[in-house]
Amino acid sequence: MSNSYRVLVINPLLYTTRIAVFENEQNLYEEELPLSLHDVNLDIYEQVHIRRDAIFQAFREIGLNISSVDAVCGRGGLLQPISGGTYVVTEKMIEDLFQSINGKHVSNLGAILANEIATNLNIDAYIVDPVVVDEMTTIAKRTGIPTIQRKSIFHALNQKSVAREIAELSNSNYDEMNLIIAHMGGGVTIGAHANGIVVDVNNGFDGEGPFSLERAGSIPNNELINLSYQHHDQNMLKEMIIHQGGIYAYLGTNKARDVKDLVEANDNKAILVIETLAYQVAKEIGKMAVVLEGNVDKIVLTGDLAEIHYLNQKIMNRVSWIADVHEYPGENVMLALSRGALRVLEGTEIPKEYEKEIKDDGEWQKNMIWSY
Structure with a gap:
């Protein structure tokens, strides 16, 4: 026993x-x-x-x-x-x-x-x-400026927990599978899990990658530089791109439930925003598929925004050719x-x-x- x-x-x-x-x-x-x-x-x-x-x-x-x-x-x-x-x-x-x-x-x-x-x-x-x-590889951290490195800051707890669960359901072990896990919530982080190691992931906390409920996501360099000159207060600029960007900037809410309700009510503006987010998340998943050299066992969509089936479906339409896609809404x-x-x-x-x-x-x- x-x-x-x-x-x-x-x-x-x-x-x-x-x-x-x-x-x-x-x-x-x-x-x-x-x-x-x-x-x-x-x-x-x-x-x-x-x-x-x-x-x-x-x-x-x-x-x-x-x-x-x-x-x-x-x-x-x-x-x-x-x-x-x-x-x-x-x-x-x-x-x-x-x-x-x-x-x-x-x-x-x-x-x-x-x-x-x-x-x-x-x-x-x-x-x-x-x-x-x-757990990022050295090459994944490098940028075009030698003194600047990419940083690994992501939803590790939920990503790894969901990865272990999908491995168990697949009668396999986490350290024997190649997975792409997309956590979508206040921040969006998409990790390439190679045999139990997250070898690459976007820094969703600083706002790298797709936009999210609050974050603006990656912004064209020149426009970001111009924006920094318009807002000389560093804290104000950070507030704009970290807490007042993304879905909040478009729809005036940072609650996944509110966004889900708008989409289910066929709100045209909300649907356009969600389709844009789906495009960006799918593109990031594609990048991680390249990191894993096309050897992807499963793709998983998780986080509070994964409660929006319309968002998940739009992502699946673009990435299901890479691997089977599974939905794990929320963050337990x-x-x-x-x-x-x-x-x-x-x-x-x-x-x-x-x-x-x-x-x-x-x-x-x-x-x-x-x-x-």
Whole structure:
């Protein structure tokens, strides 16, 4: 009889802390714990004990024995670049997060909170596939300016989780397949997965590649230079291309549900925008097919925008000749995190050590733009 394991999953958001308890693959309990208005205005690192105590209180209120938990898994934050996988939380990881080594963001609290609770329970804390996963080949990082390299910043957690799931359904292993995974949401990132390694991916967080719900996507160089001279305030320009571009600029919403409703209502403007996005995503998928030298087993469409079947269909029309296309709408963060910890508990994956996996690419994330 197989063992049963319980994993507490923690995903810190700006105004809440989302927690869930999984017993193997079953979600036993999930809740969002809100912060007070006073606590929201605190520095994020001053919120650690407040959020931690709220988690303990939630367990007491529902009558769930927190000591029955076998591991705690938090969402990974802005660490130094590392390869994909499940990582045990270490002192060095916590130190880098508190120092905001690659930026201050609420996601940095994931590993910190997991460590606080795990230490109290004398169990291990983990993170899984943070956005800083960097497995790109050297040639994929090169640009036409020797001092500038492309950076690997993408939806690693969802992409790798979906990749593992599609491999399992194909009676194969993730490290034996070539996949193209397109995550479409607030940012759009499309990765070429070669035998379990993301050898190339567009930097959707800085806005490289297709536009998205909020991001403008790649812009012609000369026009971007002209735009920078029109807007001398760097923060204003970043806001325009990172938070006020893409679908938001066209339709005035950054909610996938709103866009879906407009498309289903046959709104002509929304349909034109979605067809344009489909064209750009399909073109990026084609680029990744070239990266994989045409050897593509599956293409997967995922993320919140993948809830729009019209978008998926338009993409499929252009890329289905490359490989079979599968739809995995949404982004199940909590389940993906729990599965990462479960693989370690079951002994099917060896947890990695952060200190040994850090990639030295110089100031790889200088002036990095981050949006949750």
